[in-house]
Amino acid sequence: MDDLDRAQILEERTRELAISKVKSLIETEREHTQSLMEKGVTLLCKCCDEPLDGFISHYCDADCRDLAHEIRESERRNGLN
């Protein structure tokens, strides 16, 4: 085995490691979501209270996110917060 072979093997191993690490991160996130769903936890949009399918965002869409942000901003301007 020469240096080139060794370099190739090392590169392959490194790539495999990186891929398996990403896979395990995705798996952990998926299991977390799964366990929340099994507990019957339903997240609601923080703006319109619509049930959310996933756990990625706190809002059902970008409009709600922007609206909630505006409401927060105006509350702050009015000294309510």
Ligand SMILES: [Zn+2]
């Ligand atoms: Zn919403």
